[in-house]
Amino acid sequence: MGTASTGESETWTEEDVMFVSGPTELSGILTQPIEKSPHPAIVLLHGSERAGIDSTFYTEHSHNLVKSGHAVLRYDSPGVGRSTGSVIGESLEDRTREAISAVRYLQSREDIVSEAVGLWGHSQGGWICQMAAAEYDGVAFIIPVSGPGVTPAQQEVHRVEMQSRAAGFTEDEVAKAVLMRRLLVDIVLPEPMFKEANMDDARLIGSGPWGNVIEWLYHEKLEPESQFAKSIETLVAIKDESWARFLFAEQILQMFEGLSPETWGNVKASLGAVMTVDPENFLTKVKVPVLAIFGEADAYLPVAKSVDLYRRYLGEAGNEEVAIRIFSDADHAILVDGDPASGYYDTIVEWLSRLALS
Structure with missing residues (x-):
């Protein structure tokens, strides 16, 4: 479309x-790049924060990755900047369609090499890389950065545990936080994922707000409309508990303020679909070159397990063009003490440059 x-x-x-x-x-x-076109290209995909073109994080990536000779597209999320639409209620499938649309747009341009357009995605964007490459064979390569190899449900439970430990919580407080996060996951699922573990842990921990949730979620099996009020009651009961700091109950309550018992069923179904997205269903179909990047000190996802799963799933796909890099002391954004990990941008630029030559 129009450019300036x-x-x-x-x-x-x-x-x-x-x-x-x-x-x-x-x-x-x-x-x-200022060099004569056409150029290969790469689309930058946001994490769950769904940022815009003015984000320093994505701007810096554009200005560094262009050194590889690739054109780099960053864009405003729906409802951000000049983009229309909204991210409210979007699924990972919605985001996948959006990523594929971005690739197809670049492929339509005369100044872009149509068969050499790939995806870079951070965090949730890493899942989108996997899904888009599995669905659309026009994706030439993917670079998932801190893209989990586990489901969003598993990743969230891990995040709460690791952040709670890093904050110095006692073992009892960590157990309470993990139990409640697993319950919050099961609330949005059509069939519970953590029922047995939650009931076992609740017996060990003793009485608390989780007892009421277990009763109405697993035993009474309330309809979504009835679960709506019970969910709010639970969030109000835990929001000021010290062990609940990383459950972000206040933010979840703000989401409920914009909902009603009648609309909760659809929102619950959407959230449940996101929580159960399994990378195995996508990475086992990805046959294009992959550069997967992780931070060793990432508190948001199980790095070692994700690396093992990437290798297993991509191996099942018969993909032999896989590179995995783990940066020591780097966090979820591949930062060390607030700065990009040494060699992070060079690693991507060199990999992309070799890819372009091949």
Whole structure:
């Protein structure tokens, strides 16, 4: 769609772009090397924060990855900046369609090598990389960064445990936080994932707000409309507990304020679908080159388990073009003491440069 120059340096130029995904118009910035086109290209996919083109994190990635000779597209999430639509209620499948639309948009341009457009995705964007590459054979490569190899449900439980431990919680407090996070997951699932573990842990921990949840969730099996009020009661009961700090009950309560018992069923189904997305269903179908990057000190996901699962699933796909890099002391954003881990950008640029040559 229409473009206009927005910026340049000695090594790259930038232009405003617009592309569509279903009914949504998405605004972006395309950063291109100054060398003569056409160029291979890469789309940057946000994590769950669903940022925009002015985000420092994604702007810095654009200006570093363009050094590989690739054009780099970053864009405003739906409802952000000049993009239409909204991220409220979106599924990972919605995000996958959006990513594929971005790839197809770049493939339609004469200044882009249509068969050399890939995806870089951070955190939740790492799942989207996997899903898009499994669904659309026009994705030439993927670079999931801190992209879990486990389901969102498993990742969330791990996050709460690791952040609670890092904050110095006692073992009893960690157990309470993990139990409640697993219960909050099961509330949105059509069939509980953690029923046995939750009931066992509740017996060990003793009385608490989890007892009421176990009763109405596992025994009474209330309809979604009745669960709505019970869920709010639970969040109100735990929001001021010290051990619940990383459950973010206040933020979840804010989400409930915009809902009603009648709409909760649909929202619950959407959240449940997100929680059960399994990378095995996608990585086992990915046959394009993969560079998977992790931070050794990432408190948000099980790094060692994710690495093992990537290797297993991509091996099952018969994919021999897989590189995995773990950065020592780096966190979820591959930062060490607030700065990019040494060699992080060089690793991606060198990998992309070799890919372009091949």
